[in-house]
Amino acid sequence: MATFESDMVWKEVNEALNSGDETxxxxxxxxxxxxxxxxxxxxxQNNVQWQTRLFERGTDGExxxxxxxxxxxxxxxxxxxxxxxxIVN
Numbered sequence: 001m002a003t004f005e006s007d008m009v010w011k012e013v014n015e016a017l018n019s020g021d022e023t024x025x026x027x028x029x030x031x032x033x034x035x036x037x038x039x040x041x042x043x044x045q046n047n048v049q050w051q052t053r054l055f056e057r058g059t060d061g062e063x064x065x066x067x068x069x070x071x072x073x074x075x076x077x078x079x080x081x082x083x084x085x086x087i088v089n
Contacts, residue, residue, distance in 0.1 A: 007014075009032065016025035043050065055063045
């Protein structure tokens with residue numbers, strides 16, 4: 001199974017939850033979220049805008065996967081286990 005960035009970021013929280021240690025999981029989650037808030041505040045103060053890697057906002061305001069093959073007919077995109085899979089005709 002491929003390792004995704006979110007898997008790495010949430011690794012300690014998931015390990016604590018899987019071992020039944022809700023106290024550590026909660027502490028690690030709070031630490032992670034506070035770090036994300038600090039980073040967002042720094043970006044705002046430095047006038048840096050977040051650049052997405054995998055999605056882009058369409059003219060209708062909806063988010064779409066950037067790297068979809070335009071030569072296929074994508075009816076919808078399904079998400080399973082936090083991973084997105086195009087459903088093609």
